[in-house]
Structures are given as C-alpha cells and as structure tokens.
Amino acid sequence: MKQKLEEIRKDALAAIEGAQDSAALENLRVSYLGKKGQLTAVLKQMGKLSAEERPVIGQIANEVREALGGAISAQAEKLEKAALALRLKAEAVDVTIPGTPVELGHRHPLSLILDEAKDVFIGMGFSIAEGPEVELAEYNFTRLNTEEGHPARDWGDTFYITEDSSVLLRTQTSPMQVRAMETMPLPLRIIAPGRVYRKDEVDATHSPMFHQLEGLVVDKGITMADLKGTLETLVKRLYGPDSVVRFRPHHFPFTEPSCELDVQCFECKGQGCRVCKNEGWIELLGAGMVHPKVLEGCGIDTEVYSGFAFGIGLERMTMRRFSISDLRLIFENDMRFLAQF
Amino acid sequence: MLLSREWLSEFVDVDASDRDFAEAMTMSGSKVEVTTDLGAEIRNVVVGQVKEIVRHPDSDHMWICQVDVGRAQPVQIVTGAQNVRQGDLVPAALHDSFLPGGVHITSGVLRGVTSDGMLCSLKELGLTVHNFPYAVEDGILILQEPCRPGDDIRPVLGLDDHVVEFEITPNRPDCLSVIGLAREAAATFRTPLRLHTPEVRGSGGSAAEMLDVEIADPDLCRRYTARMVKNVKIAPSPLWMRKRLHASGVRPINNIVDITNYVMLEYGQPMHAFDFSCVQGGKIIVRRAAPGETLQTLDGNERKLTEDMLVIADESRPVGVAGVMGGANSEIVGDTAAVVFESANFNGVSVRRTAAALGMRTDASGRFEKGLDPLNTLPAVERACELVELLGAGEVVDGVIDVIAADAEPVSLPLDADKINRLLGTDFSAEDMKESLRWLDFGIDGDTVRVPSWRGDVCHYSDLAEEVARLYGYNKLPTTLMQGSGAQGGLSDKQKAEKKLGELCRSMGYSEILTYSFISPSWYDKIRMPEDDPRRRSVTLLNPLGEDTSVMRTTALPSLLETLGRNISFRNPSVRMYELATIYLPHEDDMLADERPILSLGAYGGDMDFFRLKGAVEAILRGMNVPGAAFTARTDDPSYHPGRCAVISVNGTELGVIGQIHPLVADAYGADTPLFAAQLDFLTLLSLRGPEAQYTPLPRFPAVSRDIAVVCGVDVTVAALEDCIRRGAGGLLREVTLFDIYAGAPIPEGKKSVAFSLTLRSDEATLTDAQADAEIKAILELLKSELGAVLR
Structure with a gap:
C-alpha cells in the first residue's frame, strides 16, 4: 500500500506539473483528491490495515495529499501568472498612436x-x-x-x-x-x-x-x-x-x-x-x-x-x-x- | 522738423555727437526720430580741376581729361559729358570712391584708355538743380563755389551737415524753428543761446504811404506786420542759404521765396511774399471770404472759398488764403519789381479748418494751426528784410506796417515750489527751479514767473512743474511705490463671470474672436431681419469711413456669420467660435446707447449639428450655474432654420436663441455647409444664476433603474414627455434620461417610439419591486392620458 501511495505521488506530481491550463489541473485534482479520486480510494482501504500499519500509512497518505494539494496550488498560480502575462501581452497598444482628440478653444x-x-x-x-x-x-x-x-x-x-x-x-x-x-x-x-x-x-x-x-x-x-x-x-x-x-x-x-x-x-x-x-x-x-x-x-x-x-x-x-x-x-x-x- | 546742426551752431555751441545730442534732446522733451549725415554715402570724392581735355581716339563722344586733384600728378579720367572745359572745377570721384546709392567707383579702362575715376553730375551726387541752379541737369557739375583742387567735395556742396529730425508735440510750435530748438538745446546742455537782432538799413521811402492794411476780422487775425522791398532782383540764393534750406527739406526756388522759407524755418513764423503791383488800390484787407469767391492758389488750383475762410484781399479780390497759400494772381515772378513781405498772426483753428477744407496742408498752415507767438511777426519780417539787403535782392522801403488787432496778454504765474515738489515727489529748491526756467527764457521776478510769449502752452503751475522736471530729467526723478490708502482691487462679480464664461467656451473647443462693433446696415438684410424689426434702428455714424462700418450693431449675429463665412472662404474645414460681443441699442431718452454684451457662439463643420451646439450651450449654462433652461421651438426667426431653432428661456425669462442658420442666410455668407449659432444675453444670463450650491447628503439606499419605451405621435416633444414623466412620478423619480427615439416599422405611421431610462430611489429605504412598479404605473398612466403615449 505504501508502494501504491508512492506511485500515486510520483504519477500525480508529474501530471500536475504537466498540466497546461486550469481545467486540466482541476481534472487532476478530482482524479486524485476527489471523492472518487485515486488517493481517496486508497485511503478507503485503510480499514483493512493492521493497527501498526495504519498510523504509518496514514502519515504517508497525508503527506501525499498535502504534496498533491500544494503542487496543484503552485501549478495553478504558475498558470495564472502565465495567463495574465499572455493577456497583458495581447492587450498591449502602440502608445505612439495619438490620443483621442479633445478640442480646446483658443483665447484671442x-x-x-x-x-x-x-x-x-x-x-x-x-x-x-x-x-x-x-x-x-x-x-x-x-x-x-x-x-x-x-x-x-x-x-x-x-x-x-x-x-x-x-x-x-x-x-x-x-x-x-x-x-x-x-x-x-x-x-x-x-x-x-x-x-x-x-x-x-x-x-x-x-x-x-x-x-x-x-x-x-x-x-x-x-x-x-x-x-x-x-x-x-x-x-x-x-x-x-x-x-x-x-x-x-x-x-x-x-x-x-x-x-x-x-x-x-x-x-x-x-x-x-x-x-x-x-x-x-x-x-x-x-x-x-x-x-x-x-x-x-x-x-x-x-x-x-x-x-x-x-x-x-x-x-x-x-x-x-x-x-x-x-x-x-x-x-x-x-x-x-x-x-x- | 528737420534741423541742420550747422544752422543750429549759429545760435548755440553744442559739443556732442549726433547720438548724444539726440539722446539729450529726446530726454529733455524734443524727441529725435533720426539723424542723417548728408554726406554719409559719399567718400573719396574731391574737387578736381580739368587741366587738359582731349577727344578719346576711339569714341565720338568721350573725352580724356587730366584732372588736378591736389596731388603731385594729375589723374586721368574719361568722361562722356560734353560740358567740361579746360580749367573747370568739377567733382571727381577717385579710384575706390563711393557715391549715393552705394555706387562704388574704381579705375577702369574705357575703350582702351585708363580712367582712374569719374567726373560727377548733380544726380550722381544725390542733388538736383534746385540745389545748384547754375548747373545743368545732364552734364558734369561745373562748380562755381570757392574751392581748390583736392578739397573734399562734401563741404563744398554743403553735404558735410548732419540733419536731425524731430517729432515736435503740437503744444510746442515754437520748436518748429531753428531758434526754438536752439533754445531747447541751450537749456538742455546748459550753454548760452546767441540770439541775433536783425538790422535793416533801409533805403528811404515809406511803406505806410504805399500800402494800407486793414484787419476786418480781428477774431481770425490778431496782427498783420508787413514790410516792402522795391527794385527787386530775382536771382538764385547763395549757396549757404540753399544748403540750409536743402538740409531742412525745403527746395530752393529764388532769393525772395527762399528768404520767406528761411525766416519761417529760423523763426518759426510763416511768411508770405507777394507782388505789390498786383495789389489793387494799394490796400490789403484781411477779411473772411465773400460768398462764392474763388482764388487760384500758387499750386495752380482754382479754389472755391467759403465764408468761414480768411483771405488776404486787395480792394477787389483775394490775393491769398490767409496762412495757407498765396494766390497765383500775386505770385513773385521774374519781373516783379516790388514785393510785400507779410508776417501775420492768424487764428490757428481757422487756418487748420481752411487748410483741411481746401485739402492743402502747407508748412505755413501746419505752423499757424498750432497757435503762434504774436510777438514774433516783427522780428521775422525784420530778419527777412535784413536778408534781402544781405543778398542784394532789393531795396527795403523804410517803415514797418504793423496792425495789431488784439493785444497779447503777457502771462505771469506764481512759482510755488512746494506745490511743484508735491506733484513731482521731489524737493527742488525754488532757486533750482528758477534756474531751469531762466534757461528757457522765462522771466523771474521774485516768486513770479513771466511766461515767454512763444510759450502759449504754459498757463498753470503743473506746466511749470513739467519744465522743471524735464530739464532735470524725468529719469532722474525719484521712483517710489504708492503709499496706498488701500483701494480695494479685484474683479467684480460680472468680470469674474465674464472670465468664467470664456473659460467654459474654450474648454468646449470654442475659440475667441474679436469683431468690429460697427457694421453695414445692409447686413440686417443679409440675416433676413424683418423691415419693421426695431433692431433696425441703430446708433448711426454720421461720418463713417464707409457704408460697411456705418452703424453700431444691434445684433452680434451678422459679425459672427461674416466671420464664419470668411473662414469657409479660407477653407478652414471646421470652426467653433465665440465672442462676448457688445451690441448697441439706441436709448429713447438720450443719444447714448444701451451697450449690452452678448455671448455669440458659432460653428460649422466636423460633427457639428444642432444638438452639439445645444449641448455646449447647456454645459455653459450648467457651468455658469444657470439651472432650469428650457428650449422651445421657434419657427419664425427669419435668420434661422424654421425647424431647427429654439428660444432659450429660464422660468419664462428669455435668454437667447439657438439654431441652424437659415439656408438663405447661409447662402448669403457663401456657406456651402450648415452654420450653427447661438446668441445669449449675458446680463440676463447673470441674473438667472442660481444660488450657491449647498451640500445634500449622499444617497444611503440603492437606486432602481427602469427603462420605458412609449409610442406617441411624432409631434409630441421630448420635453413634453419628460415633463409628464416628472409630474406623473410619486416622489421616487430621481433622474430621467432619454436614450432612444425610433420611427418606422413596426411603429405605425405618424408615431414614434421614445425610450427613457428612469432612476428611482427612496431616501428612507431600499425600494421594493412593488414600489418601483407602482411609480412606473403612475407615470405611464399620466403619459397615456395626457399625451396618448402608450407603453410599447
């Protein structure tokens, strides 16, 4: 089970890092941390473990959950930054284009x-x-x-x-x-x-x-x-x-x-x-x-x-x-x- | 007044450069315009004597001269002139010399013969035969003056003089003379004035027996002084006199005429010389012209005289227009035997008016019109006769005719030093003041100042203050700042409003213009003003420059349209203009005018239309704190488009008009694009300003916005709908904003859809939908019942 958790951690981190937009990231969050997610599924089997194993595996499971959560937030932030940068770039104007004219009258x-x-x-x-x-x-x-x-x-x-x-x-x-x-x-x-x-x-x-x-x-x-x-x-x-x-x-x-x-x-x-x-x-x-x-x-x-x-x-x-x-x-x-x- | 410094030096020694002289004279009150060195353009031109003259071997008209120019060897000069003989003294421009007009003379070769200069004609020296009557127009000037080869030509020709041009103020006719300016120079430079008393030997006879003088109109002639000269020998004047006349801008003519001009320049007293033989009956009468009388003046023109003109007449006819010009019938000509020298004192106003009426302002009339010294007539005529004897121009008959019709009262003023110091802000001693006045030949008796007869401008202590101050030097007077007893400065409410108004107009893109206050009466037609419009009654100029500027405008519209039209013709594509233009409405009770400022706005081109201009006017009114302006259609103002014109009013008080200019009027101004204008009465606008704003608490509860679109007849105005909406609302309506007007399918023919956005708000609580619905319902009901406008 421990091995299983380590696998999940490894696969998930790689997938999160590879996520290219917020939707993909959300899918990954659901597929690992959601109610029917892989990590959740593993945790559901905790009951089958022995009393000795349980806290050890529990600790690892929590670590994995935190690591995945952190990675998702970090990746989300990274994606947001990239998206903002992209938007700002797209919004750039030629500042040398003349301003919209406001006619001022002249004093004689x-x-x-x-x-x-x-x-x-x-x-x-x-x-x-x-x-x-x-x-x-x-x-x-x-x-x-x-x-x-x-x-x-x-x-x-x-x-x-x-x-x-x-x-x-x-x-x-x-x-x-x-x-x-x-x-x-x-x-x-x-x-x-x-x-x-x-x-x-x-x-x-x-x-x-x-x-x-x-x-x-x-x-x-x-x-x-x-x-x-x-x-x-x-x-x-x-x-x-x-x-x-x-x-x-x-x-x-x-x-x-x-x-x-x-x-x-x-x-x-x-x-x-x-x-x-x-x-x-x-x-x-x-x-x-x-x-x-x-x-x-x-x-x-x-x-x-x-x-x-x-x-x-x-x-x-x-x-x-x-x-x-x-x-x-x-x-x-x-x-x-x-x-x- | 042109003053020869050479002539001046006869009366006063002033050792000052032209620049220093001009500066000092200007600062003491005789303003110098410019100083001219008469010989400035001539350099390296000398007197030459022709020692030998032979024909040019290769020319049928040129001559080769060997000219003694005061050097060891003569110079060879080729000339094309035919009037040069051996022994002649001539002006010789040497190699590398300059002549007037920047002409540079250098050695050259003329058809193979070297010429080291040029012999000069009068014209080449900038002179005419008037300066040298013995010379010929089209040949070399053969000098008859005493001079020697090698002499600089300038003193020989009188071109070594410097001429100072003064601008003399009209109160100082005494300074229109060499002696007057010499006196000013003496006082300015504190150096003695050398006056000369004319002495006439006389040659027997009696002027009084030959000529009788009567002053019939003493109001126009205070004094008539005359002397007679017989056996007159008309000839050119001597060079010294011609030089001085030339320097003074007067053309030498002959000895007798030159003497009269010379004396006028020297003494400031105009003189007239006329042929005694033409005086019928031996009598001179100074009188007003008779009705219908005419006289041919010396300039050859036949003059119609009127009864307010003074003439010098003999028993039967005028022989001169007093103080202006002599008559041709008594002109000095070659065979004139006896001459009368007239030196009179005429009324200045009369001379001026006569000269103006006859269109001939002369040197004489220009002096008389300023009012001359009546005591000057005698010395002037004496001087003329002295010159006659000096020039050998005739024999002066004994006796002076001197008729004094009105005595000149000598003027005396007390010298109150304190008063003068108080005016000037100085502390001069009375002695210092007297000293200054003495330099100007004022008489001093204790504390009384006797004003010289030629200083008619001095009659008050403030005049004495000016004399003292100007001789001391205005610039040296102390400079202080007023010890204010605290006058309150600043702009009045109206002036502040004017300033604000201008700023508002300019902030909206309207530029300020300045147009003439007078217009042509035909401009009322141009704006289609009705024949019976009271505004056609204008303050009218009786002596306008032309029809175009002959009445004071009663409306600012034509000036504005003229300006717009002009800008169209300048191809300025888009124009926004404003003027706070005064109009002049005739008063019923007096001849002055009700002068009212009008805010005149005009525009064309770009995105301009009725609503743009209206928007500007509304913004101006908001900016000026004039609330509640209503715009009502006006269909009968002939200057404006009948469907695009509105009266602007506030609470029933009419403030102005706005609209598109009527196409016929626009056409008249050459406009190929619609013109827009607004005219607002500025003082009415000021009177309609609201009270100063007071703070009302900001809304605490949110507003509800509801849009309604109603269908109504096309003739129903937006203003009527808005008014109805406001009245229909039950107190929750805060704002009504029009956002759409639509006609056409599916709206039935003859109808239109008008859409408003309504803002509702309560100050007590957040509105419920039900409250808002009730308000809208009430509004819609009133719209329907009053205007037949139904929800779309």
Whole structure:
C-alpha cells in the first residue's frame, strides 16, 4: 500500500506539473483528491490495515495529499501568472498612436495680453472700470482739456453720432477717467480697458476700431515718482525684471507733466536694430499726472488729492509680443491664426 | 522738423555727437526720430580741376581729361559729358570712391584708355538743380563755389551737415524753428543761446504811404506786420542759404521765396511774399471770404472759398488764403519789381479748418494751426528784410506796417515750489527751479514767473512743474511705490463671470474672436431681419469711413456669420467660435446707447449639428450655474432654420436663441455647409444664476433603474414627455434620461417610439419591486392620458 501511495505521488506530481491550463489541473485534482479520486480510494482501504500499519500509512497518505494539494496550488498560480502575462501581452497598444482628440478653444491673442495686464494691476490693488463706447464729447474731449477747435475733434478724425458733435464714438478710453472720478469714491485705483474708435482707414498698422487700456490713480499725495514706480513695476512684471525703462517728456492735453514710457529694445539691448527702428527703445505707453484742471472739473480738491493716468495701446503690445506683422489679422479671426495662441 | 546742426551752431555751441545730442534732446522733451549725415554715402570724392581735355581716339563722344586733384600728378579720367572745359572745377570721384546709392567707383579702362575715376553730375551726387541752379541737369557739375583742387567735395556742396529730425508735440510750435530748438538745446546742455537782432538799413521811402492794411476780422487775425522791398532782383540764393534750406527739406526756388522759407524755418513764423503791383488800390484787407469767391492758389488750383475762410484781399479780390497759400494772381515772378513781405498772426483753428477744407496742408498752415507767438511777426519780417539787403535782392522801403488787432496778454504765474515738489515727489529748491526756467527764457521776478510769449502752452503751475522736471530729467526723478490708502482691487462679480464664461467656451473647443462693433446696415438684410424689426434702428455714424462700418450693431449675429463665412472662404474645414460681443441699442431718452454684451457662439463643420451646439450651450449654462433652461421651438426667426431653432428661456425669462442658420442666410455668407449659432444675453444670463450650491447628503439606499419605451405621435416633444414623466412620478423619480427615439416599422405611421431610462430611489429605504412598479404605473398612466403615449 505504501508502494501504491508512492506511485500515486510520483504519477500525480508529474501530471500536475504537466498540466497546461486550469481545467486540466482541476481534472487532476478530482482524479486524485476527489471523492472518487485515486488517493481517496486508497485511503478507503485503510480499514483493512493492521493497527501498526495504519498510523504509518496514514502519515504517508497525508503527506501525499498535502504534496498533491500544494503542487496543484503552485501549478495553478504558475498558470495564472502565465495567463495574465499572455493577456497583458495581447492587450498591449502602440502608445505612439495619438490620443483621442479633445478640442480646446483658443483665447484671442489680444485678450491674452489684456489678461496679463489685468493680473498685474489687480495684484497692485486696481479694479476694472467699464464705460460707454458711444460717448459724450463732453467726456471724451471737453473735460479732458481738449477744447472745441482741437484737431482731434475734427470730423475727419472722430466718428460722430450727432450733427452738433455732442455724441461720438470714444476716441480713447480716457473719458473713463472723468466718469470714474465723478462716480467712484476716492481713493481711486482703476484700469479701464476697452474699444476705441478713430477715423483711420484699415491697413497693416491702422484700424478704425482698436483697444486701449486706461489707468487712473487718484489719492492723497500721489506724485510723479509714484507714477514712475507703478509703471516700472508693470513693465518689469510684463517683460521680466531685467527690462530697462525710460520716461521721456511728451504732451497730452489732460496730463501735466506728461511722459511716454519706452522700454529698452529686447532684441538689441539699446544698440539699435530693425525691431526698434534703430532707436534702441520701444515706445510702450503714454502717461502723466492728471491735469489739476481735470481733477477740479470733477470736483476733486487738488490741494489734497493728486493722481496719475496712463494709456496703453493693446494692439501694438499684442503685435509686438507675438511678432504679428499685420494689424488686420487681429480682427480677421482666421481660425488658422487664432489656433496659434 | 528737420534741423541742420550747422544752422543750429549759429545760435548755440553744442559739443556732442549726433547720438548724444539726440539722446539729450529726446530726454529733455524734443524727441529725435533720426539723424542723417548728408554726406554719409559719399567718400573719396574731391574737387578736381580739368587741366587738359582731349577727344578719346576711339569714341565720338568721350573725352580724356587730366584732372588736378591736389596731388603731385594729375589723374586721368574719361568722361562722356560734353560740358567740361579746360580749367573747370568739377567733382571727381577717385579710384575706390563711393557715391549715393552705394555706387562704388574704381579705375577702369574705357575703350582702351585708363580712367582712374569719374567726373560727377548733380544726380550722381544725390542733388538736383534746385540745389545748384547754375548747373545743368545732364552734364558734369561745373562748380562755381570757392574751392581748390583736392578739397573734399562734401563741404563744398554743403553735404558735410548732419540733419536731425524731430517729432515736435503740437503744444510746442515754437520748436518748429531753428531758434526754438536752439533754445531747447541751450537749456538742455546748459550753454548760452546767441540770439541775433536783425538790422535793416533801409533805403528811404515809406511803406505806410504805399500800402494800407486793414484787419476786418480781428477774431481770425490778431496782427498783420508787413514790410516792402522795391527794385527787386530775382536771382538764385547763395549757396549757404540753399544748403540750409536743402538740409531742412525745403527746395530752393529764388532769393525772395527762399528768404520767406528761411525766416519761417529760423523763426518759426510763416511768411508770405507777394507782388505789390498786383495789389489793387494799394490796400490789403484781411477779411473772411465773400460768398462764392474763388482764388487760384500758387499750386495752380482754382479754389472755391467759403465764408468761414480768411483771405488776404486787395480792394477787389483775394490775393491769398490767409496762412495757407498765396494766390497765383500775386505770385513773385521774374519781373516783379516790388514785393510785400507779410508776417501775420492768424487764428490757428481757422487756418487748420481752411487748410483741411481746401485739402492743402502747407508748412505755413501746419505752423499757424498750432497757435503762434504774436510777438514774433516783427522780428521775422525784420530778419527777412535784413536778408534781402544781405543778398542784394532789393531795396527795403523804410517803415514797418504793423496792425495789431488784439493785444497779447503777457502771462505771469506764481512759482510755488512746494506745490511743484508735491506733484513731482521731489524737493527742488525754488532757486533750482528758477534756474531751469531762466534757461528757457522765462522771466523771474521774485516768486513770479513771466511766461515767454512763444510759450502759449504754459498757463498753470503743473506746466511749470513739467519744465522743471524735464530739464532735470524725468529719469532722474525719484521712483517710489504708492503709499496706498488701500483701494480695494479685484474683479467684480460680472468680470469674474465674464472670465468664467470664456473659460467654459474654450474648454468646449470654442475659440475667441474679436469683431468690429460697427457694421453695414445692409447686413440686417443679409440675416433676413424683418423691415419693421426695431433692431433696425441703430446708433448711426454720421461720418463713417464707409457704408460697411456705418452703424453700431444691434445684433452680434451678422459679425459672427461674416466671420464664419470668411473662414469657409479660407477653407478652414471646421470652426467653433465665440465672442462676448457688445451690441448697441439706441436709448429713447438720450443719444447714448444701451451697450449690452452678448455671448455669440458659432460653428460649422466636423460633427457639428444642432444638438452639439445645444449641448455646449447647456454645459455653459450648467457651468455658469444657470439651472432650469428650457428650449422651445421657434419657427419664425427669419435668420434661422424654421425647424431647427429654439428660444432659450429660464422660468419664462428669455435668454437667447439657438439654431441652424437659415439656408438663405447661409447662402448669403457663401456657406456651402450648415452654420450653427447661438446668441445669449449675458446680463440676463447673470441674473438667472442660481444660488450657491449647498451640500445634500449622499444617497444611503440603492437606486432602481427602469427603462420605458412609449409610442406617441411624432409631434409630441421630448420635453413634453419628460415633463409628464416628472409630474406623473410619486416622489421616487430621481433622474430621467432619454436614450432612444425610433420611427418606422413596426411603429405605425405618424408615431414614434421614445425610450427613457428612469432612476428611482427612496431616501428612507431600499425600494421594493412593488414600489418601483407602482411609480412606473403612475407615470405611464399620466403619459397615456395626457399625451396618448402608450407603453410599447
């Protein structure tokens, strides 16, 4: 009987090791360890053994059962691993095939620039004011020190809505200065981006409609030094901390003193090149101390309050930033253009 | 303004390179655009004297010249010109020389004869006969200037000058002159200004007896100053004057005309010279033009004058348009014997409008329009007469005619150093400020500043602050950060919503566009807007650039369709676009507009259809927290497909329209593919936003899902079925999801099968089949009774 058990062990282990799938393995389990299995059959004959033989054979039988059980589990695990490996191999994909497209829309480049500027100003405590594009000449000109007869008021330069020239399309975002000073509590720290209109024929650098960003600060004790500090911060945040700026005297009717801010040409570092038209500097924005007459016109006490204002042309800034050579592209909205940003 | 540095040096000594000069002037307020070295392109060209000239043995037109160029041996130069004679002084471009346009001259052999250079014509030197009236157009320039063989040709021809181009701001017409810029240079470089007082000898007679001047319209002419010159000898001006005019961009013509231009450039005071013999009645009247009057101006054009234009007239007719251009009837010509030099002060606005109306902006009108110094008329006319005597161009008649219609009030300002420092953020002493102002010829009496007559732009303490600051240097002013009294920054709720909206649109593949706010009124026709639609009433530009941009849009749809159409013509196969586009609705009570932002969505191509766009709109509304949007069919919007258009509303408030563009409209935009658009009123959308979400506990019990398919009439809408399902349910229904619509066999004609997946759940306990069955039964009963929809 002992011999019989050893035979079973030998045959079974060989068969289990040779099993190629889980079904075959299960068959082997049934045929050896099942109720009608070979090992079970042997054990059933244990009763016929002598009292001495019984524990010895019993121990061997148990050993064989455990060995077979262990071998079946081990083989099952091995088969599972192999099967998994096979499945994973079969499931492998070419990871270089492009992903399923998810179309993302594009922000207009001009808005990208505007967003950037807004972020900088909001970081400096500014809020954003909005005002009408169909505007009164009173706000667009008169209250900005631009009296009747000023060339900018000509019908050749400004779009008018009424015969008496009292209503027009704003030619600048500056009327927002007056509106803000009239309606908002002091101190003021605002920017006012928006569309403006001038009677220019469309070409590579002109458009009858374009965008400006106006800025206005009115507070106690604001100085030209503050204007310089604020705008220098703006430029360094927009163009990097190494940018070099200069403030150059200029003239605007509604600021005094007035200036233009130039940034040193990024291309040539001030040596003069094609980008800066050999000047070494690129004009960025106009600014100045709000003319005390303008403040007074809004009922602000100039003995206590002063302020500065500035205006940025967004198209030019956008074109420079993204090397866009023709202004018409900005308003043409060709998808091939928009998709580049 | 072009400034000759040579001319400038007559008034001020500035020892600075072109670059340093430009930099310093720019930073003190006179912006330099570019500096040009007039002789930069000419190198190795000298004065040569023709010592010997013989015919070329093998040519019927060439000559062989032996030219003394100041060296030990003459050089041999072959020329094809016929006007060269022995002894002539000529420009000789030597071997390895350069001429304008990058022309390189080297030795060569012409038909077997060596030529070690080239004799030059005016044109080859970049000049014209206006610069050298004695020269011929098509021959070698035979020099009449004092010079010697071997001299560098550039100083001889006046090409050794450097010309600085300034961009002068409109508030500084005084800087449109050599003297004005010299004053700025003197102040910038802190070096004395040398002014010159003109001296006229005179030759007897009395101008006042010959000419009477009357200013009939003193509002347009404050002052009219004139002097007369008789026995005029018209001739070319001397080289020094022509050189300066040339450098200043003015073409030399003859001595009298050149003098007027010269004085205008030097003093900034436009002058006009006209033929005295043409002044009928010996009288000049400065008056507005009479109705219907015309004048042929110096440029030969017949001008129709209007009553708001100022003219210089004699007793019977205009002889010039004041401040703009003289009349042909009084032009200086070869036989002019007596000349009137007019130096007047005209109203700037009037001159500008006249020049614009007549379409002739001249150097004179460009200066007058900015408002000139009325005290400048006299020195300018004196200078002109001094030059007449210096050039021997005629005899100056004694006496000055000077009619002053309106006195110029001198302006004085208190110098309040504290106030100026407070504006600038500086601590300059009053003395320092006065010092700066003195350099600009402001008068200082104690703490009072007398503003010079030519500085009409200075009338306020802030103007003085600018003078002080710019001479100190803006860049040297302190730079500080605002001591905030704490303005609260940030985006408003609306601005945050705008930002969010854009992000949502882009996340769904829609790209932002920017379109013009003005459109053509014909674009309303293009979108088939009804004739009587109130939106046809637009804010209208009275002076548009063209019809295409003549009204402010009252709908954003045409701009969008135009953009889609353009993209189709660019062959962009598939496009998704959005714009937060302002529309401009005329106000009833005032002339301003109700400017409303519209979310304008448009698309074509790819998988785009009504439901894709609707899905995007629904997602946007979800993203913007606008719940409960209903889409109701609209069949009568002429811009849209009558069967594929819906009004979007929330609780009865109309929010916008969505649909496929009507094929006729699509055709009008050249679209060969269906176009889809949605227009949502942004402010309405904002007003319909729901409250901020509050957490509701997650379900504790499982849901039961049941699918039902009902057969109903084809006209029954899914929205009606859904609504019915929701109302029929007894409180367990959590979700209704459409999953199939089917028509065709075996469904009877005129019917369709609509299938929904229903999710049922109780918050109290796990649902039993019986509870779910009861709920479904109730739903089916209502569907049947209300809509005739029966379980399939």
